[in-house]
Amino acid sequence: MAKPRGNFIRPLPERVINKIAAGEVIERPAAVVKELVENSIDAGATKIDIVIEKSGSKLIKVIDNGCGIAEDQVEIAFSRHATSKIASFDDLNALYSYGFRGEALPSIASISRLRMVTRTRDSRIGTEIIYEGGVLQSRQPVAASPGTTIEVENLFYNTPARRKFLKAESTEARHISRTAMALAIGRPDVGVSYSLNDRRIFTVPPDSVLKDRVTEMIGAGKTLVRIKGDAGPVKVTGYIGTPDMVQNNRYGQFLFINSRYIYSPSLAHALAAGYGDLIPRGTYPVGALLLTVDAAEVDVNVHPTKAEVRLSGERDVHDAVYRIVKESLQQDGIVPSLKSSSLKPSAHNLGGSTLRGRASPSGQGYIPGITRGSGLDMDALADIHNVPRVPQPSESKDIIRVDRNTGEIMETAEAQDGAASVSSGFSLIGRFSDLYLLLRSGDDLYIVDQHTAHERVLYEETLVKLENSAVEAQTLLFPNQVELNPEQMTLFDEIKDMLNGSGFGVSHFGGRTVNIEAIPSVLSHKSSEKVFLKVLDDLASEKRAGGDLKKAMAQSIACRSAVMAGDSMTDREAVHLVTRLLRCDNKYSCPHGRPTFVKITREDLDKQFGRT
Numbered sequence: 001m002a003k004p005r006g007n008f009i010r011p012l013p014e015r016v017i018n019k020i021a022a023g024e025v026i027e028r029p030a031a032v033v034k035e036l037v038e039n040s041i042d043a044g045a046t047k048i049d050i051v052i053e054k055s056g057s058k059l060i061k062v063i064d065n066g067c068g069i070a071e072d073q074v075e076i077a078f079s080r081h082a083t084s085k086i087a088s089f090d091d092l093n094a095l096y097s098y099g100f101r102g103e104a105l106p107s108i109a110s111i112s113r114l115r116m117v118t119r120t121r122d123s124r125i126g127t128e129i130i131y132e133g134g135v136l137q138s139r140q141p142v143a144a145s146p147g148t149t150i151e152v153e154n155l156f157y158n159t160p161a162r163r164k165f166l167k168a169e170s171t172e173a174r175h176i177s178r179t180a181m182a183l184a185i186g187r188p189d190v191g192v193s194y195s196l197n198d199r200r201i202f203t204v205p206p207d208s209v210l211k212d213r214v215t216e217m218i219g220a221g222k223t224l225v226r227i228k229g230d231a232g233p234v235k236v237t238g239y240i241g242t243p244d245m246v247q248n249n250r251y252g253q254f255l256f257i258n259s260r261y262i263y264s265p266s267l268a269h270a271l272a273a274g275y276g277d278l279i280p281r282g283t284y285p286v287g288a289l290l291l292t293v294d295a296a297e298v299d300v301n302v303h304p305t306k307a308e309v310r311l312s313g314e315r316d317v318h319d320a321v322y323r324i325v326k327e328s329l330q331q332d333g334i335v336p337s338l339k340s341s342s343l344k345p346s347a348h349n350l351g352g353s354t355l356r357g358r359a360s361p362s363g364q365g366y367i368p369g370i371t372r373g374s375g376l377d378m379d380a381l382a383d384i385h386n387v388p389r390v391p392q393p394s395e396s397k398d399i400i401r402v403d404r405n406t407g408e409i410m411e412t413a414e415a416q417d418g419a420a421s422v423s424s425g426f427s428l429i430g431r432f433s434d435l436y437l438l439l440r441s442g443d444d445l446y447i448v449d450q451h452t453a454h455e456r457v458l459y460e461e462t463l464v465k466l467e468n469s470a471v472e473a474q475t476l477l478f479p480n481q482v483e484l485n486p487e488q489m490t491l492f493d494e495i496k497d498m499l500n501g502s503g504f505g506v507s508h509f510g511g512r513t514v515n516i517e518a519i520p521s522v523l524s525h526k527s528s529e530k531v532f533l534k535v536l537d538d539l540a541s542e543k544r545a546g547g548d549l550k551k552a553m554a555q556s557i558a559c560r561s562a563v564m565a566g567d568s569m570t571d572r573e574a575v576h577l578v579t580r581l582l583r584c585d586n587k588y589s590c591p592h593g594r595p596t597f598v599k600i601t602r603e604d605l606d607k608q609f610g611r612t
């Protein structure tokens with residue numbers, strides 16, 4: 001800590017003030033990129049190039065074709081609190097620019113060597129200005145095209161403490177890449193190119209539509225789910241990933257308010273909650289959500305880097321976003337697909353490799369003994385191994401037609417000879433390991449986990465029955481008595497009515513003994529005593545976690561009654577199960593969040609086999 005120097009109070013020199021401000025505004029190299037690109041967008045640029053060397057520690061260069069700065073204004077732009085964007089505090093209520101504080105340029109200039117070349121359209125000549133550690137080095141007229149170029153070198157050279165706290169180069173590169181992506185997603189009207197350490201990561205043209213932007217940045221060649229809705233004064237648009245695109249961090253998640261990229265735990269929560277149990281716990285959906293609100297409803301002046309904003313009615317906005325996301329995901333076609341990390345470039349590759357580069361299939365190796373192009377007859381192979389041959393679409397005996405857009409069952413006909421077919425879209429190929437059902441739909445292969453699928457089906461069906469007090473009960477031939485511990489007894493007293501409305505017939509028998517006269521029919525093949533105690537335990541843990549007891553009841557019944565791995569199902573049962581699964585609201589995962597099926601596309605397989 002610096003020694004106090006008596007009580008002579010005096011203002012700090014401007015350079016020191018700027019350096020202190022830089023500590024707040026410029027946390028890491030990515031913040032420089034953000035500030036410079038935002039300035040370029042505010043200047044009306046339609047084309048912005050971002051060039052980064054050594055993850056920003058060597059060079060951060062931003063070139064724009066914006067309005068430029070007039071010669072007599074250039075130095076003013078580098079003085080603290082000088083801005084062209086607001087004139088009074090009230091202007092913040094109608095803010096349509098990213099900048100408003102007049103702090104970014106002086107801050108950056110005070111902790112680097114900065115060179116700016118700028119020219120307005122009206123002027124025939126440009127200005128070059130150079131600062132080092134905030135000290136003006138030179139200012140001179142230069143030939144330049146309209147717009148502004150800023151080069152920031154040796155960032156943090158005079159703030160050793162900050163430099164020390166920078167993370168590994170690859171981490172800083174990831175932050176920069178994410179910032180560049182966010183800026184590009186937030187403003188599809190602006191063309192952006194971004195290169196990192198001599199490698200072009202992306203180039204996106206001006207006047208793009210949001211869909212193309214988001215797909216380019218995070219779509220990894222996949223179809224994204226469109227989000228569109230109104231929540232009172234808030235408009236929500238965006239594109240989000242299918243459940244199988246989840247990541248184990250929030251790197252691929254971009255949230256915006258009025259085109260400003262923000263950090264918002266509340267919105268991030270709403271987005272994840274919208275997926276509900278479509279995604280496993282601890283994973284994060286990818287996508288971009290853009291909220292538009294009246295400028296007066298957002299306070300952007302609450303955080304030094306403007307990364308957080310305050311929104312009036314935040315709770316309502318949260319709930320609305322949750323609802324809109326959830327509804328958008330109800331559409332069909334959102335199915336998990338088999339992850340093949342070597343095939344898919346994803347947002348996390350940024351920083352180390354390119355965004356768009358696709359891994360080549362080489363190195364995966366072909367299966368020994370089978371050479372490509374050998375004219376292998378798959379049908380003959382199937383005969384040898386006694387595998388049912390894949391029925392061709394024309395041979396499929398449809399029993400049910402499913403509209404693949406809505407998931408609606410369109411038409412039902414009699415099932416024939418074991419019903420090896422589910423719908424015009426899906427047909428059963430076979431079963432594997434008494435656990436997985438294999439189906440095809442067009443060129444796609446679906447592998448269904450019979451346990452999780454059955455759990456999902458029973459869960460949703462039981463929930464509906466619970467709502468309508470219509471769970472079928474099976475009366476026991478011989479009532480059973482069971483002794484409860486004190487905790488179970490307390491819970492039993494609390495939820496007795498609920499149990500009796502859920503297919504159980506239970507009553508107090510005296511002391512801590514409960515009399516069981518009936519259990520839900522779906523569980524009738526199990527020991528009534530065990531089933532009752534299991535359900536009670538499940539509900540006890542849910543109650544401790546403060547969860548929804550009705551859902552827990554449905555989950556518990558579903559889990560206990562679903563077919564297990566190893567239980568063999570007949571063809572007819574398998575077909576029936578998949579038909580019911582297709583009718584579920586959330587057909588993609590079981591109530592615990594495990595997938596009910598994965599999809600392998602023909603394209604995935606072709607890549608695996610090097611047929612690209």
Ligand SMILES: Nc1ncnc2c1ncn2[C@@H]1O[C@H](COP(=O)(O)OP(=O)(O)OP(=O)(O)O)[C@@H](O)[C@H]1O
Nearest residue numbers: 039043068077083084099100101102103104105148
């Ligand atoms: N790329 C640019 N093209 C044209 N003018 C620019 C550019 N960058 C900065 N300016 C001018 O310099 C001024 C100062 O920029 P600076 O980033 O320091 O502050 P700001 O953008 O107004 O506010 P904030 O600190 O919130 O970013 C801006 O108000 C703008 O007039």
Ligand SMILES: [Mg+2]
Nearest residue numbers: 035039099104
């Ligand atoms: Mg600015």
